[in-house]
Amino acid sequence: MEKSLKLDRMYIERAQNVGTLFSDERDSTFQKEYSLYSYQQKILTDQFNGADIIFLDAPTGSGKTFSFILPVIGTFEKDQGGILTKTVVITEPTNQILEEEESEISLILKKYFNDKIKVTKITGPGKEKKDQKGLAHGNYENIINAPYHSKLILTNPDILTLLISYYYKNIIIENRFNQQFNDSKLKDWKQFFASVDYLIFDEYHSYNEASLGKLVAYTILGKGSGLFKDFKHLKIIFSSGTPLATFKNIIKKNIDKSVKIYDSIKPEIFYGKDIDKSKAKVTQFRGETEIIFTDREIFEETDYRNNDGKRRMYLFNKVVEMEQFGEKLRRENISFISYSRIDTKIKDKQIDKNDSNVIISTATTMELGSNKNPDIAHVEVGYNVESILQRIGRVSRRGQAGKIYIHLGQQNGMLIDSIKNYTEPITYEQLTEEVEKLLNKKFLDVPSLNANIGAMLYFVYKGLSFDDPAKSDVEKIGKKFKFFEAMVRVEEFKENAIDILNKTQRGDQFEIENLKRWVVNVFNSFRLFRGNILEKDIEFTRGGIEVVRSSQNLIWIKRFTEYEYNRENDVYSIKKFSDEPNNIFCLIYPSLNNRKGLSIPYLELIDKSKFTNNIKRDFNEWYEWNFQNCENETLRKYLSDIQTVIENLSYLTLPTIETEVSDADFII
Incomplete structure (x- = not known):
């Protein structure tokens, strides 16, 4: 099943020539040759109304x-x-x-x-x-x-x-x-x-x-x-x-x-059918784009075999899928260029803008601001409205006409019927309306976002010297965020952990020091822009020819590959990319070991099958028991605050801690 739309040619209103914008009349090639869009003129001359x-x-x-x-x-x-x-x-x-x-x-x-x-x-x-x-x-x-x-x-x-x-x-x-x-x-x-x-x-x-x-x-x-x-x-x-x-x-x-x-x-946008009606000076910046929604899987496409001088891009949701597609091309002895995060250390990736008959295989990172200018693109549907609109934007970028196939696959193919039939080219706004029938707009978890505001304000507050007049003001702003206050209290608890736990007879020196170290690691996770990603060196062979060496998130390695681990060199050798994600689960907890003493907050990657409802129930019972029966008010606040911190950890912010966990410990 397929349905085709055409996104009309797009034009932007031109401003006056740059040379007339300045008071001096110096001879400048740039002033004479370069003109701006109207919105660019506002940026040049700072027309933002203050x-x-x-x-x-x-x-x-x-x-x-x-x-x-x-x-x-x-x-x-x-x-x-x-x-x-x-x-x-x-x-x-x-x-x-x-x-x-x-x-x-x-x-x-x-x-x-x-x-x-x-x-x-x-x-x-x-x-x-x-x-x-x-x-x-x-x-x-x-x-x-x-x-x-x-x-x-x-x-x-x-x-x-x-x-x-x-x-x-x-x-x-x-x-x-x-x-x-x-x-x-x-x-x-x-x-x-x-x-x-x-x-x-x-x-x-x-x-x-x-x-x-x-x-x-x-x-x-x-x-x-x-x-x-x-x-x-x-x-x-x-x-x-x-x-x-x-x-x-x-x-x-x-x-x-x-x-x-x-x-x-x-920018003020005009479309091809409206140009004759417009008195504005306009310049085309996007060519007409044919958009074909199809229920075919992207792996079923074979038009890469056409030696027709067209530049083609294949954009996948996952690096694993991109690598599998690359193996398919190698088996057919078809040359291509791949772009993904695991290729970041490979330098010979430049494509001349005039090169034709190029095949580009890539993953989601290429949907952002890339100018590889394919004539034809095959892309998976993506994760949200913003994602698919960015992918459509990869073609027709320099005024030339382009074509893009949106592969919904068999599972989502029935959604194609919801797309309206148009007899003439449509506008960007109309395209957005149709895409919204297929995907949701990007959802933002506002509590999580607010938690990270509080976390960053906390680090600035901690970093400012005591005699800096802004320190108290940052603290006042930070206290508007629950997470800021939780981090302050967790830090205070860490500093006094030895005295508190000795008095309550909860935990030995080794466990206390590990707890303090873990709190530092957790805090540093929020200090990093994208979270604390545990990266490991990897290597694998592409098609028996090219040996790729790079680094990758350990969670990604364990979820999407079959590998061998060289402990001596700390390198993961990837043998095969998995067809389906491995059933790996990321777990973390601050536990009082068997309800007797403080154990170490711990992260592990385990098989999801081990994560049973009984364990989850036991953990909830453990937490409630400790919170209700803890006589030390400071420790009670700590348990509550550290739960607040953990609730806002994502799999990217989970730090590891090197210790052994007994079979009796609950991994939740």
Whole structure:
């Protein structure tokens, strides 16, 4: 079963030529040649009605990336001698997007400004590895000093989070390089914010609640509280082709009412059938796109065998499916290029924009901001409305016509009947209405998001020195969030755990020290932008030819692969990708061992079959018994607070703890 729609050609209104926007009349190739969309002109000339928080809602392919660098270009053109006065920090969700963005921006700057505007890209491991003592210091130096020698900074929010949460600074202090090391001379995130004019979070719709909560916390600190007077000049921009209304409302709710918000700056869109009626000067930015909804499985497609000069993309929901498709192509001796997280260390992935007859195999990360420009795409339906609209946006990006197959598969194929029949090309708004018949909009768990706001405010509160006048104010803001207060009390309990537990005769020294260590690990999980992912080195052979070495989340390895583990080298050798996810469950608990003494909060990956209703019942009975029968009020509060913390852990934030668990312990 199939049903076809055509998304009409899309046009954006052009503004006046850049050369007429500035007071000086210097001869500039850029001024003469480059014109802007009207919404880009607003960004260039700061026409936000005094707003400091701006939401940029622009469809895929409509020039968002170029608009990000306009504040820097504007000051270069206006200031005699090219003295730059604006600093822009652009964050992207993946390093793949940063690579493409750096390439595109560098070409523009080289052509028009002779490389006089410097671009700095800062990426790297998201968290510390035990065998790289200087890594934190290096990343810290790179990000904290970037605004002083570059006006365009490209990075990911992970690096920014490690700076703001005092992770880098704490690691540096703990690993002093010499006895004369002076903690007070270390700059922190406040100096960084004070040096930045525009902080841009692109593709923010792609983040989960843990990450979005941190973005809200940064907004509260940067603009929403009025605590830091040095940030008056700072503007924060949230950019997406598929904006999240719930997230916007949370931002509005949590900032000071005196802060102005520009709710939506977006381009004026015209469609092919309306161009003759429009008097505006417009430019086509998207070609006509044929969208075919089909109940065929994506693995059933064989058009990759057509040697017709077309560039094709196959986009899967899971890396496992992408790898299985790759094996299929190898068996047929068909060349292709793969993009996924496990390919991040492979450098020869560039595709020339003029190359044809290329087959691209990829997973979900490629749906965000990628410019591989396939002529034909086959994609799985995705997880929500925002996901599928992003995937449709991969084709027809440079004005050429394109075709995309949305594979719903046999299980969801009956939903195709709900799609309306159209006799002529439709608008983006009509397309959105049809997609909403197939999928729900992205759901945000607001309590979880609020918990992560509180967590990040807690780390800033802890990191501020006692004599910093902002410390008490951050505490006042933090207390609006239940999670902030829970973390404060859990930290207090950790500091006094030995005395409390000795008095109540609950637990020995070994267990207490492990508990304290575990609390630190849990807290650090919330300190990281995407949570604490336990990564392990992997290697596997593709088609008996290419040996891939990378790293991957341990949970992912155990769920989706058959592997052998080399304990000596700590490497997982993948033998086969699983057809179905292995029945692995992530479990964690703070337990009083057999109702007698304090045991260690523990994480394990176990077979789900071991997770029985009886164990779940026993755990609930254990918790109720301990809470009701505990005579020490401090310990009672601790049990309650630590439950609050655990409730907001996701499988990405679960830390491991190295200890043995007896058969009698409940793993819940």
